[in-house]
Amino acid sequence: MDLSVTIGSLHLKNPVIAASGCFGYGVEYAGVVDLSSLGGIVVKGLFLEEREGHPAPRIVETPAGMLNAIGLQGIGVRRFVDEKLPELRARNATVIVNVCGTTIDEYVEVSRILSDADGVAAIELNISCPNIKEGGIQFGCSLSGTFDVVSSVRKATRLPIFPKLTPNVTDVASFARAAEEGGADAVSLVNTFLAMVIDIETRRPKISNIVGGLSGPAIRPIAVRMVYECRQVVKIPILGMGGIVDARDALEFMIAGASAVQVGTANFVDPFIWPKLLDGMRDYLQRHSLARISDLIGTVDVESKHKEWISS
Amino acid sequence: MDLSVTIGSLHLKNPVIAASGCFGYGVEYAGVVDLSSLGGIVVKGLFLEEREGHPAPRIVETPAGMLNAIGLQGIGVRRFVDEKLPELRARNATVIVNVCGTTIDEYVEVSRILSDADGVAAIELNISCPNIKEGGIQFGCSLSGTFDVVSSVRKATRLPIFPKLTPNVTDVASFARAAEEGGADAVSLVNTFLAMVIDIETRRPKISNIVGGLSGPAIRPIAVRMVYECRQVVKIPILGMGGIVDARDALEFMIAGASAVQVGTANFVDPFIWPKLLDGMRDYLQRHSLARISDLIGTVDVESKHKEWISS
Amino acid sequence: MALDVAAEVLANLPLSADFNRLSLAAPAIAAATAPGQFVMVKANTSHDPLLRRPFSVFEVLRSGDGTATGLTILNKRIGATTRLLYDAKPGQRIACLGPLGLPWPVIDAGTKREACLVAGGVGLAAFAILAEALVARRVKTTLFYGARTGAELFSLDFFRERGVSLVLTTEDGSAGEHGRVTAPLERHLAERRSAAAVYACGPEAMMAAVARMAMRFACVCHVALERVMGCGLGGCYSCVVPVRGEAGGFHHLRSCIAGPVMSGAQILWE
């Protein structure tokens, strides 16, 4: 059974990727999972410089989901290249770096540094973090901003680039198209949904940043719809995510149109999830007599008439 | 303790309202709850004519939520006035009618018929149903469409009008403002989030309409954030909803900025929820030595520094 | 009027790897239940799973003096809530709302009239109380009961003890007649014709076939539908069934309040 998938020029041994911000820099998880067994690892969002992020509390749980406002705490791209990348390379991880910026120049500069480094497989452009005021989501919420960031980074690197789209827009497919036109090799979606939880006893927001991003199973049906919509509109591959907790969820995203999937929140609940996801996918292929997982991508059947009734 | 709230010219005995599409025409629930005990009842969306809606399956459950694509099955405004309104009037229900249309003229016509009827307290303009192709959400996803529907209906009726906004937009507050400028007395938000569930065994969508609207606890943190955002931008009252299942959730919406709340999905889970919501609100007011629930509206405190640490 | 009870699990009898019979202490609901009515059940207190699920009231439990003490559910494990019901432990509480829906119309024992109950799989759950009601009226009653395999034919003694004739079929031939329950039913109806009142509950395709067959033989036919139900009270419009309109066309009826028992002839089967 062939679990491999192709994202532009990038060949992944399987379609299961750790989502940015949910897997540290990867090295934190070397003790619980063989990093080379994953299709890829998207490391935590990196700016040019170090950032300490928001004060705690940074997360709060919600029904079947969680809100986070970490504020992109990170060690900066140079320390990443010096301190983390060698270990990731040694462990044969397929490393995708989530690149942040407050200006287009910063995106370009961070991407350039990563292009020069050894062991980066691709760049995920984070233009969708809902938790910081400057930059990022400003680009992600404007079609021209999206195009500008992508096309500028395109000129600066040969690495595959995957802009990561925000779901907090009216028409996500138009953003996928802007990214495609800007020269993206694929799009990642979705980032988190802007949300808020208030403690009614103190009447204060439960996280320090007031609002944060909603992730986890709660958002999955919205994310699947967005992947499906983008699939109708762009030709480049989609990396789908949002609430995946098991192989069935991952397959649902692929059937909706994702060429690969990312898993974030579920890794917190079960850091041993990775082999289970792969086993579940293999099991499905076997039951359905499919030789290649790539044959599933975008095969959702919206034509057949519904067998309306359930059976006893 | 005073639970009453004021929505424009409408005085409600309490802020707890049954949400449209989740309480039939109200009469279905006369056996389980005293309809006059609710702040109000928003009846199922009505067009000018009868509609049979979408084929089954129309709902599917999702983590802490549900997807629906009913397709606004309904008996049309005239049969509603003739067949349902008299009973609702007899039961002293505060009736808010959810008005649908495929054209502005239809919104106006339905609203006019309701204005002439006896026993309608207000009109909720449904410009946000994600489950029908024609009309509705087309207006709700365009600022000028929102303004046009509201201002046209404004000219046709003296009843309070509450446009119901869709959350499937980049900047919901701008739509609240368009509604306010069009002459709305309040805004209702949120309607459901466009979403999709695929059966991986058959590779077909789980509901006949392919996509549907997500409701229930899963969406609550996003809905609270939207209420909070709109509260910063408009002066008219907000009817807040999305995933409320208990008094604490209702109070969270009010603290975020809602003057009243609507409850949809939770009524399916517990049709006896209504007195529990009111008791829980009274209990909260007592614990916090508050005389009037209206004193809570929009009192979220985003200034105080967070007491960062939790205590054992 | 529907009641909501936090019903204690009195007993949980496993019947097979997939089926169990759950006894719930919901005396007030049980006392009010008519044949064919259902309850909406929630077996957890969190939001996942979120909604209640519909289940036929299988039996009414009674004390020595005939007072209703509880009810049972015949449960088939297929997903989240049915798994919780399969694993339920005595003492646990399960939210139970009911009785709901329109009951089976119970025929009287007229000359030569008889009742044919047609159950497919877990559809059996709709028939225990009906059988009791028919027997109480001295109606000659036959249960045509089909399952995948002999080990999934349940509660046969319940019906036998009450004088119901049994005609059993299994898809694998391990008990009763080999094949579908519609085969012996057809032979039976061909003989009795309109004397037979047909009651069916089971897979959709089976109910459609039975309804058509009944029409062919001019028998009255009622079916108990099992649609996905969000509320059970007419609030959500999820459970609709297309029925013939008077002037042609169709209407969507809510099977929770205009059913689950409906006339087989009225429904627009696929």
Added chain:
Amino acid sequence: MALDVAAEVLANLPLSADFNRLSLAAPAIAAATAPGQFVMVKANTSHDPLLRRPFSVFEVLRSGDGTATGLTILNKRIGATTRLLYDAKPGQRIACLGPLGLPWPVIDAGTKREACLVAGGVGLAAFAILAEALVARRVKTTLFYGARTGAELFSLDFFRERGVSLVLTTEDGSAGEHGRVTAPLERHLAERRSAAAVYACGPEAMMAAVARMAMRFACVCHVALERVMGCGLGGCYSCVVPVRGEAGGFHHLRSCIAGPVMSGAQILWE
């Protein structure tokens, strides 16, 4: 290396209306646990509640020959998961990931050195294994233990039997000294000064006060932090604590992997 075990509940001992002691069959985790380490627990299989929750390993359970057979958790009911843990039934399974985090540094019994353990409320959970380790090294050990009320002072015999001196306080004066645990601690430290190594776990304000006091008396001080934790493995950056930067300013450290035990002097208390 962290292990994930679907641990069977061996016993659940209610201690009060809010506290219980839960015994879990997680021998491999228990065997690997050092004093002050924690486990991430999930008591349900659905998505609500979704995330695991962090709990100190309270005791390591051992068979006659000393082999670890399981661990206990001292649980205080405050929300969704702690309620599930309070209500857990023997035989039920609870996902348990651990051991996690940096342990307490265990001092040696040098001349005149002694250990002062300072527990507030459920913070006691961080001290049972530490006390055993200190006693094994023959370190003179005193437990300063404060609670709201006498009925919430737990496991005193555990410490007494091991030769730990107890200094108890309650906020309502119903047992021990009336008031906060910091009062007797202050008298003690004023006398022993740097001879005392201070270990604190409890409410944030208490730990901050203890850390400041320890600095004042030039005592070494470690605290076991209890921050909201999403993952326990360094993946989510939810659990950060501001610590002094070398060149002034501050850094956010992840208390799950750079803690939960940290030097009290290092932390930028509010």
